[in-house]
Amino acid sequence: MREEHTSRKAILEIKDLKTYYFIAEGVVKAVDKVSVKVNEGEALGLVGESGCGKSTVAHSILKLIRKPGRIVGGEIWFEGEDLMRKSEAEMRNTRGGKIAMVFQNPTSSLNPVFTVGSQIAEAIRLHQKVQKDEVNEKVKDILAKVGIPSPSERMNDYPHEFSGGMCQRAMIAMALSCNPRLFIADEPTTNLDVTIQAQILDLMRILRKDFNASILLIGHDFGVMSELCDKIAVMYSGKVVESADMGTIFNDAKHPYTKALLESIPRINIETERLRVIPGDVPELIRPPPGCRFHPRCEYAKEVCSKEEPPLIEIGRGHEVACVLYAH
Amino acid sequence: MKNRTQEHFQKKKEKTLRPSRATRLFIIWRKLRKSKLAIAGFGILLFMCLIAILSPIIAPYDPAWMGTSRLPPSLDNVFGTDNLGRDMLTLVMHGARISLYVGVASVLIEMVIGISIGMIAGYFGGIIDEVLMRITDVIFSLPAIMMLLLAVSMFETRGENMIILIMGLLDWPFMARVVRGEYLSLRETTYVEAARSMGASGWRIMVRHILPNMLSVIIVLATMDIPWFIFYEATLTFLGFGDPSSASWGVLLENGYMFAQSHWWMITFPGLAILFTSLGFNLLGDGLRDALDVKVRE
Numbered sequence: 001m002r003e004e005h006t007s008r009k010a011i012l013e014i015k016d017l018k019t020y021y022f023i024a025e026g027v028v029k030a031v032d033k034v035s036v037k038v039n040e041g042e043a044l045g046l047v048g049e050s051g052c053g054k055s056t057v058a059h060s061i062l063k064l065i066r067k068p069g070r071i072v073g074g075e076i077w078f079e080g081e082d083l084m085r086k087s088e089a090e091m092r093n094t095r096g097g098k099i100a101m102v103f104q105n106p107t108s109s110l111n112p113v114f115t116v117g118s119q120i121a122e123a124i125r126l127h128q129k130v131q132k133d134e135v136n137e138k139v140k141d142i143l144a145k146v147g148i149p150s151p152s153e154r155m156n157d158y159p160h161e162f163s164g165g166m167c168q169r170a171m172i173a174m175a176l177s178c179n180p181r182l183f184i185a186d187e188p189t190t191n192l193d194v195t196i197q198a199q200i201l202d203l204m205r206i207l208r209k210d211f212n213a214s215i216l217l218i219g220h221d222f223g224v225m226s227e228l229c230d231k232i233a234v235m236y237s238g239k240v241v242e243s244a245d246m247g248t249i250f251n252d253a254k255h256p257y258t259k260a261l262l263e264s265i266p267r268i269n270i271e272t273e274r275l276r277v278i279p280g281d282v283p284e285l286i287r288p289p290p291g292c293r294f295h296p297r298c299e300y301a302k303e304v305c306s307k308e309e310p311p312l313i314e315i316g317r318g319h320e321v322a323c324v325l326y327a328h
Numbered sequence: 329m330k331n332r333t334q335e336h337f338q339k340k341k342e343k344t345l346r347p348s349r350a351t352r353l354f355i356i357w358r359k360l361r362k363s364k365l366a367i368a369g370f371g372i373l374l375f376m377c378l379i380a381i382l383s384p385i386i387a388p389y390d391p392a393w394m395g396t397s398r399l400p401p402s403l404d405n406v407f408g409t410d411n412l413g414r415d416m417l418t419l420v421m422h423g424a425r426i427s428l429y430v431g432v433a434s435v436l437i438e439m440v441i442g443i444s445i446g447m448i449a450g451y452f453g454g455i456i457d458e459v460l461m462r463i464t465d466v467i468f469s470l471p472a473i474m475m476l477l478l479a480v481s482m483f484e485t486r487g488e489n490m491i492i493l494i495m496g497l498l499d500w501p502f503m504a505r506v507v508r509g510e511y512l513s514l515r516e517t518t519y520v521e522a523a524r525s526m527g528a529s530g531w532r533i534m535v536r537h538i539l540p541n542m543l544s545v546i547i548v549l550a551t552m553d554i555p556w557f558i559f560y561e562a563t564l565t566f567l568g569f570g571d572p573s574s575a576s577w578g579v580l581l582e583n584g585y586m587f588a589q590s591h592w593w594m595i596t597f598p599g600l601a602i603l604f605t606s607l608g609f610n611l612l613g614d615g616l617r618d619a620l621d622v623k624v625r626e
Contacts, residue, residue, distance in 0.1 A: 064521065095525055095526060096526035108517060109522040112519075126527050175526075
């Protein structure tokens, strides 16, 4: 598997992305020099605590950052084109047509005054020239594909008549309706019950095969990530601190933050007295600590950690870490 | 098995895949019919409209007919006669034409301007919002009736069309403010973000995604404003800026006002006509708001 992935072409490559929010108190560096790569057909998981900038990365890819936020620098290469150089009109074709996104609040992601079917139909008509009856057929097909029972009836329902899980299915249907090449899921299962969560993840796994789209999955839950992803990038305070493929992260994580995160997952098979917690809070992005941003919470912190910012260096095949412990 | 059920559903639902526009209107009508008050409002307005349309045929006299002046209601003149001896019933019936027309037409103008300005200011925000809202504030802070008088006196033409135009052009600030406020909050919703992530343009989101969500607010504002416009027209005509020969309800009211103490029928009947019309609009507006709300079940 690993071999295959590395030989694949990158569909999305973010280089040194910087997205800042300019608020009255100062500049919030929500995303600070983040570089990630998603290969064709691959699923990358972007993990981190709340407020570490992972959603901002997702929004930056689609250039959906709103004031007072702004993408300050970096490149976003998608299918060989730099999205940063695209005009708003060109971006509109990309959004939905080539890159689709699913949000974390399924019930509020659908417009309450339109039927679910008509919203999916609109998404299709935005990107494809199809006849009216054809659109209805497509809507029905796609709803059936995401597992909505009796789609020809349910497509005439309004969002409030759908459950949370069904809304998320409908959102996924909408996202997939135009055969996107990249599918961004921003915590798609966060507000759902555990059983529904599992169903949605199953669905995403099946769809990934059927639609052959690459996935960027954003979340804070390693359990969810491990269901779907081939690779993981761990973000902390606006920076990527470690990235590697799934197995390496679980078995051979190097960065103290990644290790701490993994140790804070409850596991059934390992007996522990108490679950580990990472002391302290995510630093305020407006005044990040100098040097390595994790050092105030890091148990291995040395003097140098508060002075120099460790670069992301490759320590193994496709395994990158930003920590002085591994810098040579 | 699964395929068969699917086929079954397909056959069954082939014709009613998406409700067409006509069906959706029918669903709204069906929901509207459930509310007795809404139907009462609808009935009142229908009645008023019929009278307005049919007044030349069903009115007992010609509006220019003159008999004995200031006759109390009798079998000959059901609503009595006015100070010129004209039949009040005939006048009230003919007045419905002008008053309904004035009320509805000015609200339409007000809505077009108010919604457009509020929508653009609220959705785009920033400097656009600032400029548009300051203009709105200026117009809002001017005493309406003074502005109406000033505006009307600037033009040579008299008549209700001029009055309608001017009222509509001057009375939109309140609606613009309310619409702007709604847009400010609705533009932050997740479904707007989702629509943007699907590649919808700003204008499309503004008009097609957000506007339908505030239909209820607009309906309430519009139905509340119609009676105001009917009164405004009366005031302006009273002050000599309308066509005095056209007897709208407002004109009748102002006319009867001077005789209110001695001849009650001259003021009561046009007053009741205005009262019932506003009641009709308010009841229908309320019912319509509920009928259009998709969350209210049939």
